[in-house]
Amino acid sequence: MNVPITTAPMTVAERKAALRRLVALFGLMNTMIELSTQGAPRSVAEHATAARDLVGELVADLAAAR
Numbered sequence: 001m002n003v004p005i006t007t008a009p010m011t012v013a014e015r016k017a018a019l020r021r022l023v024a025l026f027g028l029m030n031t032m033i034e035l036s037t038q039g040a041p042r043s044v045a046e047h048a049t050a051a052r053d054l055v056g057e058l059v060a061d062l063a064a065a066r
Helices: 012-037 041-064
Strands: none
Touching: 012 041
């Protein structure tokens, strides 16, 4: 689904905050991959929940920046 998103330009501080969250998300995803290869499903689920919540917060913040 291609939905055009038009938002006001982000400030430098907003971009930095978004970038920090994306870096944290990348780290969580790497951890999930490592845990899944080690057979730790509970830990993977916990990290997946944290990743989902982080993405949700970022999306909400970006939507509010309109």
